[in-house]
Amino acid sequence: MLSRVTDLPPALSLRDIHKSFGGVSAVHGVSLDVAAGETVALLGPSGCGKSTVLRVVAGLERPDAGSVAVAGRDVTALPPEARGVGLVFQDYALFPHLSVLGNVAYGPRVRGAGRAAAEALAREALALVDLPGLEARRVAGLSGGQAQRVALARALATGAGLLLLDEPMSNLDERLRAELRAGLRSLFARVGAGVLLVTHDQREARALAGRVAVMRAGELVQVGGAEEVFARPATAWVAAFLGEVNLLPDGPGWVRFVPEEALRPGVGEWWPVVARQPVEGGVQVTVAHAWGPLSLILSAREAAALEGDRLRLSVEESGVRRLPEDRA
Numbered sequence: 001m002l003s004r005v006t007d008l009p010p011a012l013s014l015r016d017i018h019k020s021f022g023g024v025s026a027v028h029g030v031s032l033d034v035a036a037g038e039t040v041a042l043l044g045p046s047g048c049g050k051s052t053v054l055r056v057v058a059g060l061e062r063p064d065a066g067s068v069a070v071a072g073r074d075v076t077a078l079p080p081e082a083r084g085v086g087l088v089f090q091d092y093a094l095f096p097h098l099s100v101l102g103n104v105a106y107g108p109r110v111r112g113a114g115r116a117a118a119e120a121l122a123r124e125a126l127a128l129v130d131l132p133g134l135e136a137r138r139v140a141g142l143s144g145g146q147a148q149r150v151a152l153a154r155a156l157a158t159g160a161g162l163l164l165l166d167e168p169m170s171n172l173d174e175r176l177r178a179e180l181r182a183g184l185r186s187l188f189a190r191v192g193a194g195v196l197l198v199t200h201d202q203r204e205a206r207a208l209a210g211r212v213a214v215m216r217a218g219e220l221v222q223v224g225g226a227e228e229v230f231a232r233p234a235t236a237w238v239a240a241f242l243g244e245v246n247l248l249p250d251g252p253g254w255v256r257f258v259p260e261e262a263l264r265p266g267v268g269e270w271w272p273v274v275a276r277q278p279v280e281g282g283v284q285v286t287v288a289h290a291w292g293p294l295s296l297i298l299s300a301r302e303a304a305a306l307e308g309d310r311l312r313l314s315v316e317e318s319g320v321r322r323l324p325e326d327r328a
């Protein structure tokens with residue numbers, strides 16, 4: 001295949017970033033690219049260094065080693081305002097004394113746009129986040145969801161080719177989060193910016209990101225397409241972190257039983273049912289199998305038809321995945 005000379009440089013290119021605080025290493029050796037138009041979710045447990053990576057990209061922390069390039073330009077030594085990135089943080093950091101329009105027009109204004117031009121950009125950004133009609137409102141009176149959209153509009157109005165979002169929905173209730181997840185995905189597709197999203201919410205990562213980077217104790221341990229990472233965690237630690245329930249020790253490593261691939265209810269030997277829990281789409285049933293406890297979701301009808309507290313369950317060896325031990 002011919003290579004295209006017109007290919008855009010990545011919206012973000014991180015190379016071998018290291019950062020310690022005092023003697024504590026928060027990030028060591030992180031390299032990651034975000035393509036223009038792509039959303040990458042940085043996912044990991046509390047304290048693993050996600051926010052530090054984002055702050056290094058934004059220019060709010062100086063890395064001890066490594067480089068940060070935004071749209072092909074090395075910005076490692078530049079201050080935040082000279083980097084061409086838009087930021088949305090957990091608390092939104094809106095200016096309470098300014099109107100919605102004033103908040104969104106602020107970025108273009110400080111970059112030297114005239115008042116009319118800045119406000120035109122702000123109106124455009126507010127339309128993108130579906131918030132027209134609120135321009136004159138003070139931000140203090142907005143709902144959580146509205147404030148979140150104003151913060152996004154403010155980042156979009158900077159025209160930055162890279163958006164950084166740190167737990168952007170952590171202050172919102174579940175209903176609103178679900179609603180915004182759908183809206184954000186199409187918004188990101190429309191604006192064409194690269195997006196680096198820090199989250200510990202897997203549903204958010206799955207819904208918004210094309211690729212996922214899983215971080216553990218300052219390092220990236222798996223980077224890949226979102227579906228691929230969730231379907232095929234590379235190690236036992238990643239599988240456990242992503243909430244895999246059917247993960248059992250086996251010899252020196254672990255085995256993972258994906259229900260759709262490895263578990264066939266209704267055939268094979270009978271096993272006692274030791275737990276039932278209603279979940280979306282049916283009932284999660286846990287069976288005490290010879291391998292260990294195995295869980296699968298049955299439809300409400302299948303669960304009701306269980307004979308006594310037993311289920312026939314066959315394990316297909318071909319669907320059992322072996323994973324290396326890395327949990328210690």
Ligand SMILES: Nc1ncnc2c1ncn2[C@@H]1O[C@H](COP(=O)(O)OP(=O)(O)OP(=O)(O)O)[C@@H](O)[C@H]1O
Pocket residue numbers: 021022024025026044045046047048049050051052053200
């Ligand atoms: N300014 C700082 N001074 C000292 N230690 C810090 C500082 N910022 C971060 N750390 C430490 O660096 C490590 C990584 O923190 P960071 O906030 O990047 O993690 P995180 O993955 O974003 O966590 P969370 O999901 O809880 O926000 C932690 O051990 C944290 O205590």
